[in-house]
Amino acid sequence: xxxxxxxxLSISSGAVIPEWIDINGHMNVAYYVRAFDMAIDEQxxxxxxTAEYIANNKASTFSVECHITYQRELKIDEEFYITSLILxxxxxxxxxxxxxxxxxxxxLAATAEWMNxxxxxxSRCVSEWPDNVFDALRxxxxxxxxxxxxxxxxxxxxxxxxxxxx
Numbered sequence: 001x002x003x004x005x006x007x008x009l010s011i012s013s014g015a016v017i018p019e020w021i022d023i024n025g026h027m028n029v030a031y032y033v034r035a036f037d038m039a040i041d042e043q044x045x046x047x048x049x050t051a052e053y054i055a056n057n058k059a060s061t062f063s064v065e066c067h068i069t070y071q072r073e074l075k076i077d078e079e080f081y082i083t084s085l086i087l088x089x090x091x092x093x094x095x096x097x098x099x100x101x102x103x104x105x106x107x108l109a110a111t112a113e114w115m116n117x118x119x120x121x122x123s124r125c126v127s128e129w130p131d132n133v134f135d136a137l138r139x140x141x142x143x144x145x146x147x148x149x150x151x152x153x154x155x156x157x158x159x160x161x162x163x164x165x166x
Contacts, residue, residue, distance in 0.1 A: 012039035079103035
């Protein structure tokens with residue numbers, strides 16, 4: 001895989017630590033979100049959004065929506081990797097989709113879909129990406145061309161034939 005393709009897919013990795021295990025003996029739901037969030041931090045760094053960027057520009061990203069699906073459980077010490085795709089972006093927002101895979105068995109463990117905003121930290125209002133970040137977004141999305149739109153993206157929760165519904 002080329003470096004530009006790897007950057008487009010933004011691959012991160014980790015392992016399930018004992019503190020992440022719940023009473024059911026598997027990774028607790030909150031730590032899937034934590035692992036996905038840590039992968040986003042890595043992706044942001046690749047875009048130039050680092051602690052230095054935040055301090056110098058008084059701007060950052062805020063997550064405004066997130067949808068997680070849990071496909072298969074992960075247990076203590078199991079290694080995983082996360083891929084990220086940018087599904088869309090505009091002057092102020094980024095729509096991101098992630099998949100978490102078991103590293104050795106290669107099964108899909110979970111997905112995460114996010115909407116993030118670029119925010120001016122002084123005004124606490126949404127603001128436009130600076131040119132260097134916007135250019136990095138453009139380059140990454142050019143490099144990820146040919147990737148298929150994830151079938152898991154854009155889903156909503158519903159019981160098709162509920163016994164009870166509001």
